[in-house]
Amino acid sequence: MPDIRAASAASEASAASAASAATAEAAARPLLEVSGVTKSFGSGRRRLTALDGVDIRLGRGETLGLVxxxxxxxxTLARVLLGLERPDAGTVRFDGTDPFALRGKELLAWRRRVQMVFQDPFASLNARMSAAELIGEPWRTHRDVVPTPKAREKRVRELLALVGLRDSDAHRYPGEFSGGQRQRIGIARALALDPDLIVCDEPVSALDLSVQAQVLNVLSELRERLGVAYVFISHDLSVVRYIADRVTVMYLGKVIEHGDTEEVFDRPQHPYTSALMSAAPVLDASRTTADREIQLQGEIPSPFDIPSGCRFRTRCPHAENLCTTEPPPLATRGTTAASGTHTALCHFPLGVAGESAGM
Amino acid sequence: MxxxxxxxxxxxxxxxxxxxxxxxxxxxxxxxxxxxxxxxxxxxxxxxxxxxxxxxxxxxxxxxxxxxxxxxxxxxxxxxxxxxxxxxxxxxxxxxxxxxxxxxxxxxxxxxxxxxxxxxxxxxxxxxxxxxxxxxxxxxxxxxxxxxxxxxxxxxxxxxxxxxxxxxxxxxxxxxxxxxxxxxxxxxxxxxxxxxxxxxxxxxxxxxxxxxxxxxxxxxxxxxxxxxxxxxxxxxxxxMYAGTVVEKGPVRDVFSAPRHPYTQGLLDSVPEHAVRGRPLPAVPGSPPELSAVPPGCAFQDRCPLVRERCVRERPVLRPAGEGRTTACHFAEELTHA
Structure with a gap:
């Protein structure tokens, strides 16, 4: 099993040539590689498949939007990434290591590297702990990160400054902060262990618009300064488009489209992605919803009763007989080598027929 | 029916x-x-x-x-x-x-x-x-x-x-x-x-x-x-902001050329037209608690146009173009559009 601290120990080890080769390899491999992950809950007729063969890939310092x-x-995918839910099948590789194979100290050390920012900054902070206690709480478990009380105090101040709060805020309690400030505390707390990856579950959905922009700015700035990677879960497409490098679109437990943000937004291949984007209202009043909206019929089917063939066919405006009988293949539209591929799980991906003529 | x-x-x-x-x-x-x-x-x-x-x-x-x-x-x-x-x-x-x-x-x-x-x-x-x-x-x-x-x-x-x-x-x-x-x-x-x-x-x-x-x-x-x-x-x-109306008018006009800095701030905060990698022009701070709305203009602490008059005098709604009203002393400074 590769040493999970390979990356953080990289600078010290660079003298030895063998180690430097390993370092180069570590830098080249993705931070996170999830392949074929399946997770079900319940059994028999009450069996719910929450994830069905999910693949995702994320590089260091990158942001993946999950829509x-x-x-x-x-x-459920977020819980798997945090190691809170063990997949039934498939593999998760974090920096080359399977977190579900780790035990004891190694597991503890791995947990440091993946942290979480929650949706509701009112529910996710203990009202009886001060900002300093909340931010420093992870150090109670991970004692060696910031060993002395003095160093901890200093680190809390640094973290507060990183997220745009003041020194004097350290001794205030959650009730004294606004929603946006609380979310900043949540972010500072996630940063306390210097993680490589932060899973953000709708981190700005509970915030007012004017405050949402502040928190998005904090997240972008941290990515630049600290090189942290994000898995950014959001239902707000304009937020995802702004913050994510790549986008993964899910429908009933499957990844139905994946690609570079610009690619996916400008040339969606899956009819669901396209409908989702057209359904989201936009500010530009000249593009009225009625003109561009692709109307989806009905609602999302019950996850207990997933349609045969393509699971989107019950609502798809382009569905044909084939979609009922055959599960769709993964259609790939290659972009450039650097940005990876743009894939969609569809028998009749959009824009592909006209691609040779149009592009 | x-x-x-x-x-x-x-x-x-x-x-x-x-x-x-x-x-x-x-x-x-x-x-x-x-x-x-x-x-x-x-x-x-x-x-x-x-x-x-x-x-x-x-x-x-x-x-x-x-x-x-x-x-x-x-x-x-x-x-x-x-x-x-x-x-x-x-x-x-x-x-x-x-x-x-x-x-x-x-x-x-x-x-x-x-x-x-x-x-x-x-x-x-x-x-x-x-x-x-x-x-x-x-x-x-x-x-x-x-x-x-x-x-x-x-x-x-x-x-x-x-x-x-x-x-x-x-x-x-x-x-x-x-x-x-x-x-x-x-x-x-x-x-x-x-x-x-x-x-x-x-x-x-x-x-x-x-x-x-x-x-x-x-x-x-x-x-x-x-x-x-x-x-x-x-x-x-x-x-509306902190219990009062700050601007009113036909949507198209208000959104294309806002006459209140709060409206302008809200429109700027929408990530829709933002460029990835550039900071969003966010409104600083957060709305005041209703128990602590400052005298003068309620938006003064977050406003880029704020000056002495805003602290002293509460702005009232006044006409600002056809069918439009604003509660800002200095709304005219926003008419750059």
Missing amino acids: GESGCGKS | TRTAAPAPTGTDDPALDVEGLCVDLSTPLGTVRAVDGVSFSVRRGRTLALLGESGCGKSMTALSVVGLLDPAARVTGGAVRVRGSDTLRLSPAERRKLAGPVLSIVFQDALTALNPVQPVGRQIGEAFRIHRGLSRREAREKAIELMTRVGIPEPRERARSYPHQFSGGMRQRLLIAMAVALDPDVLIADEPTTALDVTVQAQIMRLLRDIQNERDMALVLITHDLAVVAQRADDVVI
């Missing part, structure tokens, strides 16, 4:  | 709803605060007015005052709410109840709490016909089924016997709309009607509301925090 409606499996 | 006793509008150009100088006080453990301070607006039949603002700005409190459903801790302390020529704030509770349904109606955000969990939905929808029109149980049931068909509930005859928890979020919202429009109100108030729903279902509900509004020539008051919904759906917009 989908209720029941698509995005929260 | 045939409707009996379709209410005649009081006059073609008269507003269906006219709110003037509405003030609401709220008792809190820390004393009384003014939650709504001198809010005025009016809306005609067939038109949509949006009340836009962030949490705590008083938009929902305004809506609840209009329909007379304020929490007991809140009290209307001034102003008028006129429908069909009478001020509802001066009516007796019994007289007021007669207006609820045939004149004024509301669709709430959270359909699960707004519906009675232990009564079949058909009976809840039909209740209005029994109370206001004196229909029999059977007749009310037929009316309810008719309405359920109209709002797109599949198999309405069977589903009328189901309970709220047996419906999805989107279907529950449809039931609430059916209930709200049962008696053909002049004015329908929709308080964040799609906030709790998924994007694709949201679009369906907004479309249903639009179609029903057009069919019945209702005035619609849309309470929302979503600028894009306002842009797509409303004719006029009233922007």
